[in-house]
Amino acid sequence: MLLDRRYFLILIGATTSAATLSNLATARADDGQLSTRNDPSFKLPPLPYAYDALEPYIDKRTMEFHHDKHHATYVKNLNDAISKHPNLKGKTVEQLLQSLTSIPDDIRKTVRNNGGGHLNHTMFWEIMSPNPDNKPRQPQGEIAKAIDKSFGSFEKFQEQFNDAGTKQFGSGWVWLVKAKNGALKVTTTANQDSPILQDLFPIMGNDVWEHAYYLKYQNRRADYLKSWWNVVNWEEVNRRYRGRF
Template sequence: MPYDLPALPYGYEALEPYVDATTMNIHHTKHHQAYVTALNGAMDKFPELASLGLADLNKSVGTDKIPKDIATVIRNHGGGHWNHSFFWKVMTAPSDTNGASTELKAAIDSAFGSSDEMKTKFNAAAASRFGSGWAWLGVKADGSLGVTSTPNQDNPLQTVADDQMIPVLALDVWEHAYYLKYQNRRPEYISAFWNVVNWEQVNANFKDAKAGNVSSV
């Protein structure tokens, strides 16, 4: 089996009161595990794809590197595995969240005018994503920051994305990520997310992305 469910870098209760422990447990052990299991089932039939690595596997979505027979499975479950592995790392306990580095703040100010305006655009991308999906902050091909959203388990690494970029921050807006605590109040969940952003990890992701690299998950 080429892929395993990664351990969280904190306890299930660590993000309280903004993300509840029950949601984190189910999200990690049930939803994320399901993506890993399905991905491994597909990869068992095409073991040569394992040499790509998870990030490159996602970059190959929508290209002829992925056999048509498993293209949808890789897109959905390979995307789901990478997205969640990335998502867990950009969150931390509220007491440990700091802020953007000098370099990242300068890039945010250049692209959006201010950190508040970046958050406004990010929140809007997350709130307006119809149905299930993700919101992203990432580095575009020209080196500037951008905000986008993707449906289902797509991500900006994939060639099928409307806006390709290297992610530095992500928010899961599938209902299973927030419904136990926030029910249909997605904007409230989005607002609460900023209290648990792991800026140290986001800063590291930004540094990697500026160099053209995808941070390891």
């Protein structure tokens, strides 16, 4: 009887714990907002791999600073801004940016810069993955066919993407985006602007702010861009290509 009662209590405790964890579990949206039922604030998403997992292409120290300092700051600043206007709580980053003209004047610039930074970086971590074999990666599946159709070949697309990223003046991003008509194109944005501000969906993008590469590549942005292809997660890029418009 004592054993049965003890088992019953353990079972009840486990069930209660599981329910609690379920209620608090976070759900990742495409825009990078992590939310819980009781906490609508934006959260810094964890890296989907270890800090040193992208070496030798992206070094551990850069990933630590980039994720834990830069991205974390965008999340904090965005939450601080939204806290001034409680009616905006619960909106996704995409919703905020797509209705930027309706955002109150006192936080509009902050939301644009830090909301864009949060959105861009959440995508950035996900479209990269470790390459333990150290072999060049090629796109597969639907995105490979779409790239060939739009640019002639993967090599031509890669050359155009790298060239645009190298020539982006100052800080910013280089993107492969999809328009509502399904057309693909390479574009760039300054600072942390997201392509969704231009009604374009970002399929993949590379961060060309100096903080993304300077510790390892110094001023050799072109070398960083060429090396970055070794860690592109084409499975995730394919998912994003299928997911919108």
